[in-house]
Amino acid sequence: MTGIRDIIFVTGNLNKLKEVQMILAKNESDDDINLINKELDLEEIQELDLKEIALAKCKQAVSMLGPGHAVFVEDTALTFDELNGLPGAFIKWFVKSLGLNKIVKLLDPFENKGATAITTIAYADENGEYHVFQGFTKGRIVESRGPTNFGWDSIFEPFESNGKTYAEMEKLEKNSISHRGRAFDEFKQFLFK
Ligand SMILES: O=P(O)(O)OP(=O)(O)OP(=O)(O)OC[C@H]1O[C@@H](n2cnc3c(O)ncnc32)[C@H](O)[C@@H]1O
Numbered sequence: 237m238t239g240i241r242d243i244i245f246v247t248g249n250l251n252k253l254k255e256v257q258m259i260l261a262k263n264e265s266d267d268d269i270n271l272i273n274k275e276l277d278l279e280e281i282q283e284l285d286l287k288e289i290a291l292a293k294c295k296q297a298v299s300m301l302g303p304g305h306a307v308f309v310e311d312t313a314l315t316f317d318e319l320n321g322l323p324g325a326f327i328k329w330f331v332k333s334l335g336l337n338k339i340v341k342l343l344d345p346f347e348n349k350g351a352t353a354i355t356t357i358a359y360a361d362e363n364g365e366y367h368v369f370q371g372f373t374k375g376r377i378v379e380s381r382g383p384t385n386f387g388w389d390s391i392f393e394p395f396e397s398n399g400k401t402y403a404e405m406e407k408l409e410k411n412s413i414s415h416r417g418r419a420f421d422e423f424k425q426f427l428f429k
Pocket residue numbers: 246247248249252280310311312313327328329331386387388389402416
């Protein structure tokens with residue numbers, strides 16, 4: 237499919253929105269997305285299955301917006317190697333209730349500080365069909381370094397970043413290796429295939 241398409245992104249997270257706008261700003265072809273942000277209060281089901289969470293979020297968005305729109309949501313998780321998939325999607329509540337320093341301390345008993353950042357995108361097309369895309373970035377949990385304005389950016393050091401935390405990286409650099417950047421690579425491939 238070619239041309240400009242209106243796609244609604246439902247999120248209340250401005251940091252996320254800014255990254256997604258940057259990621260989608262330039263396409264390889266003439267195709268383009270006109271990204272429309274809607275801030276709807278979506279309930280997040282308590283689940284470990286990331287695809288189920290994103291799909292449930294997207295279905296809620298569709299029921300609030302009505303049929304006929306192309307709409308997507310994304311849900312971002314952080315899993316620790318030693319905690320078998322946790323905190324996963326619950327990372328949001330860990331950041332809110334514990335704060336970054338206590339999250340780092342959770343891993344004190346373990347030598348392995350390995351973690352994986354995962355973005356799951358759930359997209360409902362104009363015909364009401366659902367599609368899911370994911371991106372993964374591996375790294376490790378470190379003492380907080382860099383600005384702390386975006387979630388757990390300052391305690392996650394990707395293996396591909398030459399020792400920088402996400403928070404210490406330029407946005408373009410982060411997007412080029414990030415969980416979000418990779419999930420949107422998949423999404424764009426699907427949209428413009
Ligand atoms: O409205 P939505 O899109 O749901 O936005 P949210 O802030 O609720 O986001 P999530 O449900 O995906 O929760 C993910 C948590 O991880 C944080 N987060 C998301 N992407 C991140 C990134 O790239 N780097 C660091 N923290 C991130 C975010 O601030 C939340 O605390």
